[in-house]
Amino acid sequence: MKKLILSIALLCSGLFADAQTETLLSIKPAGNQIVSKHIYGHFSEHLGRCIYDGFWVGENSSIPNKGRIRLDVVDALKKIKVPNLRWPGGCFADEYHWRDGIGPRNERPKMVNTNWGGVIEDNSFGTHEFLDLCKMLDCEPYIAGNVGSGTVEEMAKWVEYLNFDGVSPMTAIRKQNGMDKPWKVSFWGVGNESWGCGGNMTPEYYSDLYRRYATYARDYAGAPLKRIASGASSDDYHWTETCMKNIGPGRMWGLTLHYYTLPTGNWGAKGSATKFDEEQYFNTMKNCLRMEEIVSKHAAIMDKYDPKKKVALIVDEWGIWTDVEPGTNPGFLYQQNSLRDALIAGTTLNIFNNHSDRVRMANLAQTINVLQALILTEKDKMVLTPTYHVFDLYKVHMDAKYLPINFTSPDYSLGDKKILALNVSASQDSTGAIHISLVNLDPKNKIALNTDLGELKWKTVTGQILTSAQLTDVNTFTNANKVHNAKFTGAKKSGNTLKVELPAQSVVVLELK
Template identity: 30%
Template sequence: MTLRTPNLTRRDFAAGGALTLAMAARPAAALDMAVPAGLDAVVTIDPTRKTRFNRMIFGQFLEHFHRQVYGGAFEPGSPLSDRAGFRLDVVQALRELRIPIVRWPGGCFVSAYHWMDGVGPKRTPAFNKPWGVEDPNTFGTDEFVQWCRLIGCEPYICTNAGTGGFEEMSNWVEYCNLREQGSFSRLRRANGHPNPFDVRYWSIGNENYFPTEIGSKTTAEWGMLVRESAKLMRAVDSKLILLAAATVDSEWTAPLLKVAGGFLNYISIHGYWDALWEQGTKPASYMQCMMRSRQPEGQIEKAIKVIADNGFAGKIKIAFDEWNLRSWHHPGFPGGGADRVDLIGMRDENDQNATYTMADALFSASFLNGCLRHADVVEMACMAPVINVRGPLFVHPKGVVKRTTFHVMQMYSDLLQPHVVATHIAAAPLASDGASVPQIDAITTVSDDGGKMAIAIINRHPTQGARLRIAGVGGRQGRLDILDGDSPDAFNDVARPSRVTPRQITADVSKGTVMVTPHSLSILSLTI
């Protein structure tokens, strides 16, 4: 029987007191789940279970959609740009995040993108069928790699598995990575780049499981295409790190792994949990977002099971390489038609900064905690996108605004220690409209030598603080970095760019207690 592509839609992927800390070697499952009276949560750490996490979970994503590239990262002629056209204020802000990797050029854009249009001195503008607009192709492979070098990250290229094919993918690898052999290597050198770009990370396709994706595939078609693409790409460069578009649904991913799993390093999964494809001006409320804040970890656990059930546990990792709380607003698209200018203009709604509140910040922190809890399998995550639309950095003609999520990404990147320690949490519930989540979430990290600890604590409650009692660390002082706001709906904008910014206080834990504020992310740093 021929397997068919599951009948998926984008909505299916958008379903999306005190704290006691005791260092304990006994398994978390053996701990009392009850929360003592007067406390909001009990967090117990098992120091015998330690995993070094991959910093690629702090990755980002850049797509040729609306003002991410043109008028975002790249704006020739702007007084804020360098001679190459790169916005230097954007480069500086993104350097602050210490971004490890950026995925490009899509997204849906790539399913009708031909990379040859975007290299060389004579660029050919092309109408992009998924998004219904013409791309000037002045920002292509050469510019992307140069931009990545400027901000200090690894370039990660997603290939066209829609209207393209495996030979076009392998030619792209040749252009980027071969030193002297081959016509495409010679083309790169003729374009002024004598040294290979050495792009290590490559994804085969983007969301080819969606019937609305340009060039979507059936399950039978997909496994074969991924296998043959991987073979040809590795024939050019045997050291590539390869990913392929997948889902947490075994109906799609099991056939992929059966046919092509032996060629892959990662499966690529995506998720958005506030479905705004059509209704961009009606974002979910703070409490609605908090009720969905554990759903990303549920997707991760499903993906882990699919990998294990198909015999690839420990062999294939997870890249959550497109994620955000809010889905992008693009009514009628992909493939809506060039005549729908009225719909294209509605994409401006994505750039309403009032949307990106403490709800987005704490959802993003919850997402990162979920990745860190499964750091043995989740090795990459790319927030989608990095600039404008739903991104952490809003770029306008006169400067930039660091949204609430920018500060979350910077705090995790800068303040966590490199090893995740198993952490058990028993917390009072936070309930709304028949759903509930734990009020407190936490992840614990330690240094290589175990002498330093950083605990990321999320208080999801919109109005109530939490009193933290920390056992076993009395007599010490720590540092508490706090991100909160004057309201759960607080946001940063051009008029008030610093309404939500991290602040730092000394945390005196000599008596074993610390306070965290409502609707906050707090990272407690201690020397043990």
């Protein structure tokens, strides 16, 4: 491949308050590193209205559905090519007993969802229903097994029920329940948040327990497991160190990491999803950008024990977590989704892309009606959030060759505080097209990019943009398209130079052919 050198000068026009600055950005040629499509995964827990009233409608619902799975939701998720879906939790996974969710629905026992609102779970959406959903979405299932309140035998038999194509008690039950051939589920989580709601364990205890559970989660013919260990919360580097040392790279495919962006940094009063000023916005984005430091430090620990990078770092819970919407059940974690959240999504995905040598899977929390949702529903109505539109823009990076980037960002300043205004990632797809995703976090100033592409020969540039007048702008059931993707006309070719004007508070994805 021809050497690709991209230099960008960030020039402040007369509209800018600051003096002119120049920044060099270079993009190196693609190597063997791939931006895994699984970075763009999602998470659906038995929590609030994610499953019930989200994916799953009533038995006699007039909402178009197939086997009670809501079709408009399926169509929307297929459009963004959802690569994998994590289920049944979350905290719910470690109180979920899979046999309660198979067989005739009218015979399934009910249970109390003790983690999320104390509501009654009727188990009508279980293993078969989830795997039907994944088939409709054409995505890979990612199942989190119960280590907290379950047993080794329970998990082992669930794997057998899912993956064994032979004669056994579990396959006989599966066939009795209408599935003759196994699903061959690959992604398998051994517990969830074992440091917290999954058992309040120490890393030393969990890593020993993992080895036991993982031993009996068998590889069956044609169905090798990708075993995933329950990893750290945020900056708990001791947890990662202990798991890497005690479990070792040969016993796990991946190790998880959970990090949520809290607007205030305070779990007690996290801040509103829709009512915030610039100072609250600034602090939110500062907390979002911590993902770079956290991923880098966990990856460095993993490198010490796994220099060949065989173990994936899986950020299978991430996103903004705010206070719930006023008047809603606090245990349902329902929050609106603004332009600010779209900027968080674009920024975080750029970070993951740039660490795709180690981050090979991630799952936004959560898909529908919970936390930083892609989709909100209300009876027969459905709205796509600004975050959904970012995933629609970024799907071009899936399984593309990673293009390394070096640059210095201008600052976004507020008083005496400052953060990086610009973040970028780039990839080259199988057709040779280059995709560059750019996020400008500064809500006031544009960034002018004057780009020299060196030896790269290209003829056209096109793009799409996501922005809005206010950071607090949201899509609602009465105004579903207030924040949406639009054609971007701020990029042009001048000789072999790419000139871009990146608007304030925007996400832009460019395609060069």
